[in-house]
Amino acid sequence: MDRIYEAGSLVAGNWVTDGSARERSGPYVRRTVSRARTAQPDDIAAALAYARKSAASIARLAPATRAEILERAAAQVTARRDEFAHLLAVELGKPLKDGRGEMLRVADTLSVAAAEARAIGGETLPVAGWARGVGNTAFTHRAPAGPVLAITPFNAPANLLAHKLAASFAAGNTTIVKPPPQAPAVSTELVKLLLEAGMPIEAVQVLHGGGEVGAALCAGPEIAVVSFTGSAAAGAAVARAAGPKRTLLELGGNAATIVCEDADIEQAATICARTGYSNSGQSCISVQRVYVQRARFDEFVDIFTTQVKALVVGDPLNEDTDVGSMVDDDAAxxxxxxxxxxxxxxxxGGSRDGAVCAPTVVAAPTPHATLVQEEVFGACVAVLPYDTFEDVVATCNESRYGLQAGLFTYDVRRVVTAWRELEVGGLVVNGSSNFRLDHVPFGGVKDSGIGRESPRWLIEDFTVTKTLLLRGMSIWGDR
Known part of the structure; x- marks a missing residue:
């Protein structure tokens, strides 16, 4: 019998399954695959109070203790990656090969967070270098900021939860997780795995629900930091609800990849085909716009179309499938x-079967088409010609988004120019926009967000600098 996963709420140290719930229908299997208990106002109040109460006990855990828990969790994720990949396939329509890839990244993220927990430290400040500091000593250390709210998206629900929760715990904080309604089972199961690995029950809570639950949690004065990943519109709503507290926003993109005339066109087309449709294009850095120098445009379109045609589309539970379904019919x-x-x-392409969108290539759309201007977040890539390198850089910068870009060229001057001039948070050379290493800072500018993800940089945002001043005691000369 097909299982329906019951995703309970973890509130104030207790799993709760009774009460109203929201069902999730798998976009490919077309049946209910999970049921998530919807958080109620009393749950929100209890969770916020418990987070404040638990903050001190989690902060007192030694960094080595936190690191060992995260390392055990990383090993368990590796051992259970097939189980999680299956859950991602039925709940989201993500192909098994993509699901396994996501879980390997989760294991890496947990391991990196463990290493970063061990590296948290501080400074001895050179206060005696100025006359008023003579005779004194000052130190700093990074202290836990306080309760963190992690609001995660559906497209990579396990890995993006791992980034936020692992970094928050590594920093010594307790965390309230608000998973995406489209992936409650995957999110809940990962939290349970972390608890099995030894994460204290006081370190995490899980509340399911829609935007109203997220807004109520954001507004809680008990929350010290809000970390959100999602659309630009939702991010603006989160910022309004959070008010004057530290808010990290990893938002949308409209990623551009530039293919210069000196590029290996076959290599560029192959990489763009592989990275433009993974997870059905549902990634903020998925290849959406490819700008090809006009002299190589037709050649690129022909090779690219051939490569896309070779992708295997359909059942996400089939080992050979490259492109499964999108999150729902409306998205397709x-x-x-x-x-x-x-x-x-x-x-x-240009067609769909339910939530399965045929991988689509659009050659030379009008520059002001919605497909070019907005984030499609789907299985479609637009290919456009350009004439000069200066023009294409300017065209890319017209977007209100600025997350990550790709560039295919062997001209180092163009690489340096693009790195300097493109208004993005990251540039991938001889690769498409859709490439990420989880221990490298990731984030954007403009409407693509505020802050950087990856454990080291998130830990900076999840901690505060505390200063100790010793008057009349100096490790320096005192005259």
Missing amino acids: ERVVRWSAESGGTVTI
Whole structure:
């Protein structure tokens, strides 16, 4: 019998399953696959109070203790990656190969967070270098900021939860997790794994629900830091609800990849085909716009279309599938509609079967088409010609987003120019925009967000600098 996963709430140290719940229907299997208990106002109040009460006990855990727990969890994730990949496939339509890849990244993220926990330290300040500091000593250390609220998205629910929760715990904080309604089972199961690995029950809570639950948690004065990943519109709502507290926003993108005339066109087309449709294009850095120098444009479109045609589309539980379903039918319909309205030539795709969107290539859409201007977040790539390198850099910068870009060239001057001039948080050279290492800072500018993710940089945001001043005691000369 097909299992329905019951995703309970973890509130104030207790798992709760009774009460109203929201069902999740798998977009490919077309049946209910999980049921998540919806948090009520009393749950929110209890969770906030418990987070404040638990903050001190978690802060007192030694960094080595936190690191050992995260390392055990990383090993368990590796051992159970097939189980999680199956859950991602039925709950989200993510192909097994993508699900396994995500879980390997989760293991890496937990291991990196463990290493960063061991490295948290401080400074001895050179106060005696100025006359008023003579005779004194000053030190700093990084202290836990306080309760963290982690609001996570559906497209990589396990890995992005790992980034936030692992970094928060590594920093010595307790965390309230608000998972995406589309992936409650995956999120809950990962929290349970961390608890089994030894994470104290006081370190984490899980509250399911929609935007109203997230807004109520954001507004809680007990929360010290809000870490959100999602759309730009939702991020603006989170910032309004949070008010004057530290808020980290990893938002949307409209990622561009530039292919210069000196590039290996076959290599560029192959990489763009592989990274433009993984997870059905549901990634903020997924290849959405490819700008190809006009002299190589037709060649690129032909090779790219051929490569996309070779992708295996369909059942996410099939080991050979490259492209499964999108998160729901509406998302797939958006891709079809935007492609048809783009003013370009659809060389392949442009249709859907339920939530499965055929990988779509649109050649030469109009520059002001919605497909070019907004985040499609789906299985569609637009390919556009350009004439000069200066023009294409300026065109890329017209976007209100600025998360990450790709550049194919062997001209180091263009690499340096693009790194300097492109208004993005990261540039991938001889790769597409869709490449990320989980121990490297990741984040954007403009409407793509505020702050950087990856354990080291998140720990900086999840901690505060505390200073100790010793008057009349000096490790320096005192005259």
